[in-house]
Amino acid sequence: MRDPGLPSLDQLRVFIAVIDHGGFAHAARALHRTQSVISYTIANLEEQLNVELLDRSKRKPVLTEAGKALLADARAVSLKVDGMRARAKALSAGLEAEVSVVVDVMFSTCKLVRILHAFQKEFPTVAMRLRTEALGAVTELVLERECHIGISGWMPGTPDTIERQSCGFVTMVPVASPEHPLAQIEGKIPSAVLREHTQLVLTDRSTLTKGQDFGVLALRDWRLGDLSSKHALLRSGIGWGNMPVEFVQWDLDAGRLVQLHISEGSAFSFPLYVIRRGDEEPGPATRWLMQQFLELEQSGQPLPNHDMRPVPVPGDASLSHMYHRLRDGAEPDQPAPVPAKAKAQSKARAGARARPGPPPPRADAPAGLSAPAPISLRRR
Numbered sequence: 001m002r003d004p005g006l007p008s009l010d011q012l013r014v015f016i017a018v019i020d021h022g023g024f025a026h027a028a029r030a031l032h033r034t035q036s037v038i039s040y041t042i043a044n045l046e047e048q049l050n051v052e053l054l055d056r057s058k059r060k061p062v063l064t065e066a067g068k069a070l071l072a073d074a075r076a077v078s079l080k081v082d083g084m085r086a087r088a089k090a091l092s093a094g095l096e097a098e099v100s101v102v103v104d105v106m107f108s109t110c111k112l113v114r115i116l117h118a119f120q121k122e123f124p125t126v127a128m129r130l131r132t133e134a135l136g137a138v139t140e141l142v143l144e145r146e147c148h149i150g151i152s153g154w155m156p157g158t159p160d161t162i163e164r165q166s167c168g169f170v171t172m173v174p175v176a177s178p179e180h181p182l183a184q185i186e187g188k189i190p191s192a193v194l195r196e197h198t199q200l201v202l203t204d205r206s207t208l209t210k211g212q213d214f215g216v217l218a219l220r221d222w223r224l225g226d227l228s229s230k231h232a233l234l235r236s237g238i239g240w241g242n243m244p245v246e247f248v249q250w251d252l253d254a255g256r257l258v259q260l261h262i263s264e265g266s267a268f269s270f271p272l273y274v275i276r277r278g279d280e281e282p283g284p285a286t287r288w289l290m291q292q293f294l295e296l297e298q299s300g301q302p303l304p305n306h307d308m309r310p311v312p313v314p315g316d317a318s319l320s321h322m323y324h325r326l327r328d329g330a331e332p333d334q335p336a337p338v339p340a341k342a343k344a345q346s347k348a349r350a351g352a353r354a355r356p357g358p359p360p361p362r363a364d365a366p367a368g369l370s371a372p373a374p375i376s377l378r379r380r
Helices: 008-022 024-031 036-049 066-094 109-122 136-141 227-236 245-254 284-299 340-348
Strands: 098-104 127-133 151-152 162-176 198-202 221-224 241-243 268-277
Touching: 008 024, 008 036, 008 066, 024 036, 098 136, 098 284, 109 127, 109 284, 127 136, 136 151, 136 162, 136 268, 151 284, 162 284, 198 227, 198 241, 221 227, 227 241, 227 245, 227 284, 241 245, 268 284
Parallel strands: 098 127, 098 151, 198 221
Antiparallel strands: 151 268, 162 241, 162 268
């Protein structure tokens, strides 16, 4: 038996049309060809592949077993070619083949999901490469051209090559487990007391801010590589630390974490910026994506109907820190059971926790330092 030949793309598309339109005559009308041309094309395809694709013994052609298997391959080839043509058309118009973005871990996951959904609809042929980093690592990836744009916090000593535009801020609050010794202190916690307890801090994996700390007050600290690990350790009572209020609000409401009221300030604003290299011109998809982040600052309002509450884990309400329900209009889950002791402590501190959050960054504040409470920049 001879080996199968090489079918043409036109033959495969005629084969698909015959099946999709229900026969040779209907396919001929859809493709604006004569029925005899359609029949001849299918016969040549069968000759090329050395198999019978259609059973013509009935009034309407029916797929044979071989035809069923090869129809899926024909569709896959056709779709791949269509995708290639669409990408080539976009590239010829100046559209990027891929956009790479690095986002600070402090940025709202819900807002990021909303923006990326819109990006996928607007640019279906553009691939997305997304990375999440902390502190100077965001700037470093943009500086080294590994990412086109970044969403970064304020960094001292940012190279002149980097251009930045404000895209809002994240409210940070110091928190600890209700079982932690700091949670037992009524009123404001003095700095001297705070320094004696282990602080959980995100580590900076870049060299841009080597030797500098941001928001570090304690004499002893644990360095962690990601925000989820920090969240889990905070809930377990290992230490205290600053967290985005959006990330921990559900834990604060349920009593799994408590907000600490410290003398340096019980909350501060962490400004965020869209950054890129000023010596490179972004493409159309990159510019569109940058504008979506910048509009968050212009609107001044958070995106509604998103929930970042952690999923309760049966039998262990203290270690769950996964995101869920990133969709609109979801009904809230019932909070995990709160221990009686935690309830009592939470109730005793309810008045303090009920105070309003910090105002937005002041217009007259220096660029990048728009925090209502000071941030420690202690050298290590």
